[in-house]
Amino acid sequence: MIAGEPSGDNLGGALMAGLKELAAPGVEFMGVGGPAMAAQGLESRFPMEELSLMGLWEVLPKYRALKERIAQTARAVAEAQPDALITIDSPDFCLRVARQARALNPSLRTIHYVAPSVWAWRSGRARKMAQVIDHVLAILPFEPPLMQAAGMSCDFVGHPIVADPVAGKAEAAAFRAANGIAPDAPLVLCLPGSRQTEVSRLGPRFDEALMRLRDRVPEIRVVIPTVRGVSALVHDMARRWPTAPVVVEGAGEKRAAFAAADLALAASGTVSLDLAANNVPMVIGYDVAPLSRFIIGLMLRTDTVTLVNLVSETRAVPEYLGRNCQPGPMSRALYRLIEDPEARAEQFAAMGKTMERLGRGGEAPGLRAARSVLAAISSGPRPR
Incomplete structure (x- = not known):
């Protein structure tokens, strides 16, 4: 599992909790994350904050280090031979890892959490993502048909906002x-x-x-x-x-x-x-x-x-x-x-x-996401 920013870490933590509830005691995690994922048992391979960069001028000075992190992470994924690689948002880093890891291990199942906003602009991003991603966990209800049209399976799993506490x-x-x-x-x-x-x-x-x-x-x-x-x-x-x-x-x-x-x-x-x-x-x-x-x-x-x-x-x-x-x-x-x-x-x-x-009033998004992940794993990699 790989998250590159706090919002992704929160999604990852809730997903891990759901997977532990549905698949425990056999589930094991490795990857990159922050405090929410650490609370569920992940030992991050390096500090997630290294990936929390935005803008060209922030990225350029650290481009070489980020490129090496991508290669290191992809090698670790390929060597571990996991049941699935789950990348969470942060597409600039995560999808590059998925591409390199898939090149090293062509049978790797890949799942991405949070669909790109192709409904708003740059519709070609979904087709490009489909080259390395098998299954998508969408947080907006109108996104699955867009992802499926690009060649990926996709489930709407609920938006994290419905699980956030609200003051009385x-x-x-x-x-x-x-x-x-x-x-x-x-x-x-x-x-x-x-x-x-x-x-x-x-x-x-x-x-x-x-x-x-x-x-x-x-x-x-x-x-x-x-x-x-x-x-x-x-x-x-x-x-x-x-x-x-x-x-x-x-x-x-x-x-x-x-x-x-x-x-x-x-x-x-x-x-x-x-x-x-x-x-x-x-x-x-x-x-x-x-x-x-x-x-x-x-x-x-x-x-x-x-x-x-x-x-x-x-x-x-x-x-x-x-x-x-x-x-x-x-x-x-x-x-x-x-x-x-x-x-x-x-x-x-x-x-x-x-x-x-x-999804307000329904099953928690983390648990819905976990069900979708387990179903995707059990169905095997999609035909290529």
């Missing part, structure tokens, strides 16, 4: 009280992203949109959940406010803030599912550098990138992307969510449908 009403009320937020004050989450480039680009626009909303609804309060890597930027943004927003960083505080919120202005990404899990109506905004915007515009294959819209097959969540990511339209969309019960009701219905389709 008591925690939400305690959060408001602890931060001096009146029980009836509209509470808006501001979520400008988790990377410095995102916060630098989106932060000022989100800031201005919320300032305009405050002019129309003076009693609103703003909470900005953030992460350590962008905390300084977020605090700088918060200092502009006459009534300082509450900035929260800890996991418990974030859960309570989501439970206490009435609406949100958020960057595009999986955070829309966190908001859906907490039944928080949202407005989505996102932009990238002009050249990236142009390239993505040429390749984009869908009229929405918001997962709540895609999974629910609605367009209930308003999104403002690229040149449309401007304070005025986003502020007006937020105001509509405050003033228009029908707009809120439409989102509540879409969010409920989304969580149902992602």
Whole structure:
């Protein structure tokens, strides 16, 4: 099993727990992972953090070392002759390992956890992946036909969001009280992203949109959940406010803030599912550098990138992307969510449908993934 970043490590840990439940005591693991996989008994061959790199300028200085890690890991997989190699997200590293390991051991069964987002752009990635991957564990319900069309078997195993803890009403009320937020004050989450480039680009626009909303609804309060890597930027943004927003960083505080919120202005990404899990109506905004915007515009294959819209097959969540990511339209969309019960009701219905389709109320995703893995192993390698 190979995971290259924290989200993959969490998926791997849950999958390992499921495999131990279904296949214990005979199951054994080897590979690369983080603390969640270590808690299930994996001794990582090297620190997973070596693989947590993003961007050309981060990768280039370590390219030679990463290339050697790929070769070392592929040799270890081939020598171990496992029942399956399970790669988890991080395709730049994982699929290169799978390719080299398959070259050394052509009968190796290969399984990849998290399908590439070919529904959005770069559809050729699935066909390329099918050259080295037999079976895919998908976390979005509309992905299996896309993977099967590319030549791989695929099961939808549920999205990890359905297993994440959600704060209750008591925690939400305690959060408001602890931060001096009146029980009836509209509470808006501001979520400008988790990377410095995102916060630098989106932060000022989100800031201005919320300032305009405050002019129309003076009693609103703003909470900005953030992460350590962008905390300084977020605090700088918060200092502009006459009534300082509450900035929260800890996991418990974030859960309570989501439970206490009435609406949100958020960057595009999986955070829309966190908001859906907490039944928080949202407005989505996102932009990238002009050249990236142009390239993505040429390749984009869908009229929405918001997962709540895609999974629910609605367009209930308003999104403002690229040149449309401007304070005025986003502020007006937020105001509509405050003033228009029908707009809120439409989102509540879409969010409920989304969580149902992602697996809420069913078997835990880790256990579903484990069943899929065991079925794939028992069926043998696919014909080539």
